[in-house]
Amino acid sequence: MLTTLRTGLTNWIATKRGDAEHDAADGARWRRFGKALFGTFIGGLAACAAFILIVDPYQVVPFSPPMPRPNIDTSQRHFYPAIIRHGNYDSIIVGNSMIRLFDPDRLDKTFGSRLANVAMNAATPWEQMQMADLFLRVKGPPKVMIVGLDHWWCDERADQPDRKLTIRAFPDWMFDDNPWNDFLYLLNGKTIETAARIVMTNLGHGRIRLQPNGFSVYTPPDDTYDLAAAQQRIWGDRPHVITPVTPPVVLTEAERATLRFPAQDWLDAILNREGDRTRTVLIWLPTHISTLPAPGSRDAAVEAACKADMDAIARRHQATVVDWRIDSPLNRNDATFWDPYHHRLPVAQRIEDDLAKALAGKDAADDGAWTVRVRGR
Amino acid sequence: MLFQSQPFILIFMPLTLAAYWLAVSSERLRHYALIAASLVFYAWWDVRFLPLLLAQIGLTWLLARWSNKGRRLPVIVLGILINLGSLATFKYLDFLINSLDAITGWHLPRSGLILPIGISFFSFQLISYLVDLRRGDAPLYPLRPFALFVLVFPHLIAGPIVRHNELVPQFSLDPRRPGLAQRFAIAGVLFTLGLAKKVLVADQLGPVADRLYEKATHTVLTFGEAWTAALAFTFQLFLDFSAYTEMAIGIALMFGLLLPENFNRPYLATSLRDFWRRWHISLSNFIRDYLYIPLGGSRHGELRYVWATIMSMAICGLWHGAGWTYVVWGVWNGVGLVICRYWQRFGRPMPVLLAWFVTMLFVIVGWVIFRAVDFTSAGSILASMVGANGLTGRLEAWRMMLVATAIAMLIPSAHQLKERYIFPSVPLAIVVAVIAVICVLEIGKGAPTPFIYFQF
Numbered sequence: 001m002l003t004t005l006r007t008g009l010t011n012w013i014a015t016k017r018g019d020a021e022h023d024a025a026d027g028a029r030w031r032r033f034g035k036a037l038f039g040t041f042i043g044g045l046a047a048c049a050a051f052i053l054i055v056d057p058y059q060v061v062p063f064s065p066p067m068p069r070p071n072i073d074t075s076q077r078h079f080y081p082a083i084i085r086h087g088n089y090d091s092i093i094v095g096n097s098m099i100r101l102f103d104p105d106r107l108d109k110t111f112g113s114r115l116a117n118v119a120m121n122a123a124t125p126w127e128q129m130q131m132a133d134l135f136l137r138v139k140g141p142p143k144v145m146i147v148g149l150d151h152w153w154c155d156e157r158a159d160q161p162d163r164k165l166t167i168r169a170f171p172d173w174m175f176d177d178n179p180w181n182d183f184l185y186l187l188n189g190k191t192i193e194t195a196a197r198i199v200m201t202n203l204g205h206g207r208i209r210l211q212p213n214g215f216s217v218y219t220p221p222d223d224t225y226d227l228a229a230a231q232q233r234i235w236g237d238r239p240h241v242i243t244p245v246t247p248p249v250v251l252t253e254a255e256r257a258t259l260r261f262p263a264q265d266w267l268d269a270i271l272n273r274e275g276d277r278t279r280t281v282l283i284w285l286p287t288h289i290s291t292l293p294a295p296g297s298r299d300a301a302v303e304a305a306c307k308a309d310m311d312a313i314a315r316r317h318q319a320t321v322v323d324w325r326i327d328s329p330l331n332r333n334d335a336t337f338w339d340p341y342h343h344r345l346p347v348a349q350r351i352e353d354d355l356a357k358a359l360a361g362k363d364a365a366d367d368g369a370w371t372v373r374v375r376g377r
Numbered sequence: 378m379l380f381q382s383q384p385f386i387l388i389f390m391p392l393t394l395a396a397y398w399l400a401v402s403s404e405r406l407r408h409y410a411l412i413a414a415s416l417v418f419y420a421w422w423d424v425r426f427l428p429l430l431l432a433q434i435g436l437t438w439l440l441a442r443w444s445n446k447g448r449r450l451p452v453i454v455l456g457i458l459i460n461l462g463s464l465a466t467f468k469y470l471d472f473l474i475n476s477l478d479a480i481t482g483w484h485l486p487r488s489g490l491i492l493p494i495g496i497s498f499f500s501f502q503l504i505s506y507l508v509d510l511r512r513g514d515a516p517l518y519p520l521r522p523f524a525l526f527v528l529v530f531p532h533l534i535a536g537p538i539v540r541h542n543e544l545v546p547q548f549s550l551d552p553r554r555p556g557l558a559q560r561f562a563i564a565g566v567l568f569t570l571g572l573a574k575k576v577l578v579a580d581q582l583g584p585v586a587d588r589l590y591e592k593a594t595h596t597v598l599t600f601g602e603a604w605t606a607a608l609a610f611t612f613q614l615f616l617d618f619s620a621y622t623e624m625a626i627g628i629a630l631m632f633g634l635l636l637p638e639n640f641n642r643p644y645l646a647t648s649l650r651d652f653w654r655r656w657h658i659s660l661s662n663f664i665r666d667y668l669y670i671p672l673g674g675s676r677h678g679e680l681r682y683v684w685a686t687i688m689s690m691a692i693c694g695l696w697h698g699a700g701w702t703y704v705v706w707g708v709w710n711g712v713g714l715v716i717c718r719y720w721q722r723f724g725r726p727m728p729v730l731l732a733w734f735v736t737m738l739f740v741i742v743g744w745v746i747f748r749a750v751d752f753t754s755a756g757s758i759l760a761s762m763v764g765a766n767g768l769t770g771r772l773e774a775w776r777m778m779l780v781a782t783a784i785a786m787l788i789p790s791a792h793q794l795k796e797r798y799i800f801p802s803v804p805l806a807i808v809v810a811v812i813a814v815i816c817v818l819e820i821g822k823g824a825p826t827p828f829i830y831f832q833f
Contacts, residue, residue, distance in 0.1 A: 013800050030558035033801035037565045040810030045387075045817060169823050187383060188821025 045187070052186050055195035059086055060174060060182040071210035072197045075190075076120040077127070081174040083214050084135050089116035094131050095148025096123040097218070098285045098341055101348035102146070104213045110356040111279065113144045117214040125153055125263035126164040132270045134175050141274045149284045150325070150341075151291075152263065154306035159262035219338055222345050233339040234288050240334075242289055248296030251305065261306050264313055271317035279377060280319035281355070282310065286347065286369070288340045289331045311374050320376040322358050324351065330369040378421040380568075380624045381575050381820050389418065390628070397632055401552055408521050408548060411632060415530040419495070426493040430528075433463055437503045438523050441510055445517055456507045464500040467493055472699030495534040497696055499527050501663060506541050508667055515541055522548045531628040535621055537639040537659035544634065552633030560630050562806070563795050568627030569813040570788070575620035576816045578781055579613050585774045586610040586748070593754040601770025603761030609774060610748045611741050612781035615644060617829045618657070626791045641790040647732040649710065649717040649739060664693050682718075687711035697747070702755060706747040713739050 056064030057073075059082035071079045083089070091113035093102055097120075104115035118131050128147070135142055157163050173185050200206040210216045231240075251259075271280060284307070293299030307323070314321045330336055330347075337343050354365060364371040378385045393414040400406035420427045440456035470488045478485055506526075509515035518526070522545050532539055589598060589606035598606065622639040629636045639658050646652035653661050672685035687708055694707020727735065742759060749755035760766060772778075789798055799805075 010797070013798055027556070027558040029801040030562050032803060033806045034558050034562040034565070036803045036806035037562055037810050040807050041565075041813050044810060044814040048814065048818065184383070185821070187387075187818065189815070189818040190822050192818065 048192055049187055052191050052195055055198055057191060057194040057198050058082055058171075058174065058186075060179060060186070062179050068202055069198055070201050070206075070208045071212070071214070072201050072206055072208055073194050073210075075168075075194075076118070076210070076214070077123075077168060077170055078174065078194075079210060080116075080118040080120065080131060080214055081134060081171075083116050083118060083212070084131070085138055087116055087212060089114045089213065090139070091115040091142045091144035091146075092132065092135050093117040093119055093146040093148070094123075094128045095119035095146075095285070096128070096150065096152075097121045098150055098287070098343075099146070099148030099283070100216070100218060101343070101345055102148075102215075102352060103348070104215055106349070106352045107146070107355070110352070110359065111144045115144060115146075115213065119148060119214075121218075122166050122168060124164055124166060125155075125158055125266060127166075127170055129263075129266040129270055130170075130172070130175050136270065136273050137177070141278045143277070144279045144281070145274065146281045146283065147267065149282055149310070150287065151303070153267075153310065154261055154303050155263065156260060156302075157262075217345060219342065219345060225335075225338070225344065227335055230338055231334050234290060234334055234337060238290075243294060245294050245296035245300075249298040249301050251298075251301045256305055259302060259305050261309055264306075264309055267310075268313050268316075271313065271319060274317070280314075280317060281359070281376075282314055282319055282321045283351070283355075284321070284323040284325035284373075286324040286328075286331055286336065286343055286351070288334070288337050289327060291340045292325070292327065292331070295327065307373070314374040314376060318376040319374065320359065320372065321374040322355065322370055323373050324370045326368075326371070328365075328369045329367055378418050380621065380628070381572055381816075383817060383821050386817060386820075389414070390631075394631060398552075404549060405521070407552070408525050411530075412521070412525055412528055415525075415528040415533060418530040419528070419533060422494050423491070425491075429463065429467070429493050429496075430499060433460060433500065433503055434524050434527050437507065438518075438520055441507065441517055441523075444510065450511065453507050453511045457504050460500045460503045460507075464496055466490065467496055469695075469699045476701075498536050498538060499533065501538055501696075502527055502540075505538075505663060505667055509541065518545055529629070529632075529634065531625040531632075531634075532636055535618075535625075536657075537622060537625065537637045538663050539636060539659070543637055547634050550633060554633070557633075559801075560633065562801065563799050564627040564630035565813075566627070566799050566805075566809050567623045567630065567791055567794065569809050569816070570794070571620040571623030571625075571627065572816045572820075573620075573812050574616045574623070574784060576819050578777065578784065579616035579620060581777050582609045582613040582616070582774060582781060585777075586613055590748055590750065590754065590758075593758050594750055597757055597766050598761045599766065599770030600761055600764055600768045601772055603758045603770075605770075605773040606758055607741050607745050607762060608772070608778055611644075611744050612778060612785065614744060614748075614829055615640070615785055616781060623791045626795075630795075638790055638792045641793070642785065642788070644737065644740075644785045645733070646736050646740075647729055648721070648736055649713045650721070652736055652740060653710070653714065660693070660696075664689050668692055683715050686714050686718075690714065702746055702749060702752060705752070706743050709743050709746060713743075 053061050054064060055067075055069075057069060058078050059069055069082075071083075073079060084092070091111065093099060093104065093107075093115055099119045100117065100121070102117055102119075104117050107113070107115050118135075120127060120131070123131075132145065132147075152158065152163075155163060171185065173182055197206050201208060267282075274280065293303050311321055313319075324330070335344075336347055351370075354370060358370070358372050362372075378389060380386075393410070396410040396414065397407050400410045416427065419430060436459055437456050440452050440459075444452040444456075466488075467490050470490065474485045474487055477483060506515055510517075518541070523541075525548060526539070526541050526545050527533070529544070586606055586609040589602050590610070592598060592602070593606065619640040622636075626636045637659050641655040641658065643652055643655035646655050669685050669689040672688055673681035674685055675682045688711070690707040690711030691704055692707065694703040694705070694710075697703045697706075726732070745758050745762075746752075746755045749758060788794075
């Protein structure tokens with residue numbers, strides 16, 4: 001049967017080609033074929049390009065017509081540069097998903113600012129500093145800058161290519177000062193899909209995922225929280241215990257001298273450019289006790305050294321450092337977290353409230369959840 | 378510049394075609410247009426590579442002319458040595474030093490030379506020309522067509538390996554000769570077919586294979602993972618390389634040039650000899666004409682035949698990459714070819730399906746050795762494939778592999794498509810164009826994945 005099919009198909013094609021050869025004197029049928037092929041290709045691409053340039057989902061096209069461009073996508077790396085360039089914000093929150101639940105509207109009451117939360121999922125310190133750098137170039141020194149810190153800021157390999165970026169595409173072309181090179185990166189299926197979703201949203205058929213200030217609650221509704229499921233994500237099948245290392249590791253002076261935390265140099269450079277008017281708050285974010293280095297381990301000693309170095313940078317720039325990344329009842333409580341790294345919305349709201357108290361002069365939480373390591377301006 | 382990139386498709390090709398076709402009435406001018414475009418294409422990777430390429434072309438041409446004025450043999454040998462020396466220095470020097478270190482325990486300094494892209498391909502073409510000159514099978518060409526024969530960008534980086542007498546005579550043919558519309562239309566279809574195979578299938582299987590081959594360097598794979606790794610790479614390599622070839626043939630056709638065939642559904646082969654007649658045909662022909670036959674071929678006794686076959690395939694392996702895994706892969710195939718020949722002489726042919734199965738199994742095992750970063754991980758994967766570590770795990774990405782299987786089995790070779798299967802139907806043209814648009818939008822999403830054979 002396969003042979004019959006094949007023979008049939010071959011004969012049919014041969015007939016078609018025979019027809020073509022019949023009037024091959026002018027090649028009319030091949031010319032029509034070519035015109036259809038190249039015409040559809042060029043026309044299709046031109047239509048796609050026109051659609052992208054008109055809708056301009058990332059607000060990078062200098063001549064795109066005015067229209068609402070809601071943040072409909074969770075690709076923060078692509079949407080946040082527009083918030084900085086075109087939004088009316090004088091302050092920023094940078095970090096990764098661990099600080100994305102910080103609500104700028106609530107924090108504005110504490111700081112008297114207009115904050116945008118431009119923290120990106122799984123953002124590396126290098127990516128976070130690109131966002132801060134963009135703000136400094138476009139808007140000048142911010143009124144307030146809040147930086148969410150985690151273990152990646154203590155990564156000794158943070159400046160290696162595989163640590164500066166993630167598998168998520170980082171659109172560095174959006175972060176430079178040349179709007180015209182952006183065209184080289186816009187013609188793709190992802191941009192078309194995003195543009196189409198913006199059009200659908202404007203027509204009332206889509207969902208706005210990010211508020212204009214970048215904030216969104218990305219965790220599931222808190223009333224659906226399931227402690228057992230969270231514990232499974234946190235502990236897996238391991239026993240729920242933290243075993244200290246004894247005797248505790250103490251770094252020698254020589255070992256201490258060889259430690260380097262490249263990400264801190266980038267932050268230092270950004271704070272250098274801020275000048276005297278910026279109020280900078282560096283927050284070591286809460287994380288489940290199981291993700292902290294085991295007490296007494298070498299990693300714990302390295303992290304202590306990292307925090308000390310960060311304190312020194314903060315003192316140099318009169319920044320405040322608040323530390324939630326400690327062994328505390330909050331971090332020992334599984335119910336604080338959805339998974340090992342991500343706290344729940346009420347916890348974020350507590351941090352926001354406690355931040356006001358810390359800035360007002362309180363040095364530590366009553367329940368030991370945080371301490372002020374360095375007090376800045 | 379990669380064929381499957383927007384700068385190539387949307388900027389380089391339209392500009393090059395425009396320049397070529399504006400100059401089409403003058404043979405000299407259109408050649409210069411193509412040479413200039415090829416130099417830009419090559420320099421796009423790294424302009425530092427350009428002097429080496431130009432020097433090899435220039436020296437080979439000069440020596441060829443010099444050989445015509447007497448002392449033919451020494452001059453030609455010098456030309457071959459210059460090209461082999463360049464290849465040895467840039468591709469194999471650090472490999473040799475590494476091997477010496479491993480044997481002697483020394484710690485010799487590394488050259489640190491970067492590998493100029495395509496050096497294996499253009500060096501082989503220049504050598505083949507000199508050998509043909511010595512044999513009296515090649516004329517002396519003027520510099521322009523000679524340079525164009527090596528440089529013409531569709532085949533410059535990864536073939537098909539073209540012999541001078543296949544290409545140079547085509548340069549003087551008028552690209553406007555009858556059949557222009559047909560050639561152009563077919564070129565568009567072939568290019569799109571290659572683009573789709575590369576972007577939509579091969580590049581989807583690549584990460585699966587990469588992840589598992591990397592994992593095998595530090596972890597024992599399960600039965601399912603080992604077979605996934607082996608099959609994913611088997612399909613990725615074929616789709617990636619045949620896609621490149623189809624795109625190359627398509628691009629060349631837009632300039633009125635026909636490049637030779639390179640793949641003819643190799644995974645339908647029912648013997649290893651059949652496989653090598655269908656896989657990387659231009660290389661197989663090269664190996665046959667310039668290695669296997671000079672080494673003795675099959676006409677000087679059995680021992681000489683075995684030696685010539687295994688040695689040719691070992692060199693073929695080494696040509697692919699500076700590493701012992703490639704050499705062993707070559708020897709594996711050489712031994713397989715010898716066994717295959719004697720089995721065929723034995724006169725007891727296997728049932729077709731069994732023959733196909735045995736051939737594919739042999740080829741797949743070969744690809745595991747070819748792809749693995751070292752013998753330890755190759756051995757580990759092969760052990761897992763025979764169930765030495767249990768029969769757990771499942772085949773991943775099997776849907777994509779089914780698609781790959783269908784493509785590998787059903788889509789004829791580029792020349793067969795050109796000669797027999799592409800017909801002038803407007804609906805077909807529109808379907809092809811829409812696929813091309815989808816591919817262009819897909820490649821715009823991020824940095825394109827280079828073709829596997831670009832590293833050779």
